[in-house]
Amino acid sequence: xxxxxxxxxxxxxxxxxxxxxxxxxxxxxxxxxxxxxxxxxxxxxxxxxxxxxxxxxxxxxxxxxxxxxxxxxxxxxxxxxxxxxxxxxxxxxxxxxx
Numbered sequence: 352x353x354x355x356x357x358x359x360x361x362x363x364x365x366x367x368x369x370x371x372x373x374x375x376x377x378x379x380x381x382x383x384x385x386x387x388x389x390x391x392x393x394x395x396x397x398x399x400x401x402x403x404x405x406x407x408x409x410x411x412x413x414x415x416x417x418x419x420x421x422x423x424x425x426x427x428x429x430x431x432x433x434x435x436x437x438x439x440x441x442x443x444x445x446x447x448x449x
Contacts, residue, residue, distance in 0.1 A: 360419045361392035362400035369404045383437045384417045
């Protein structure tokens with residue numbers, strides 16, 4: 352698992368995290384990529400930043416799931432099609448931090 356922690360999670364952070372994970376040649380499927388910050392950009396900005404690489408690299412679309420997480424309340428924007436393990440992981444992070 353890879354995790355990106357930033358002061359704020361916005362479109363460029365989401366795109367960079369996706370590209371970093373792709374460059375790491377992660378073989379495990381699926382990959383849940385928590386993007387944790389104490390502020391999140393608007394949902395539409397994050398959705399565009401997450402969907403753009405998925406469109407450009409269709410082979411990665413079903414294996415990599417960036418999940419923006421607001422560390423203030425651990426609310427997560429889990430993308431459609433993400434495996435159930437994404438919710439389990441976020442819940443474990445919330446309980447660990449709680």
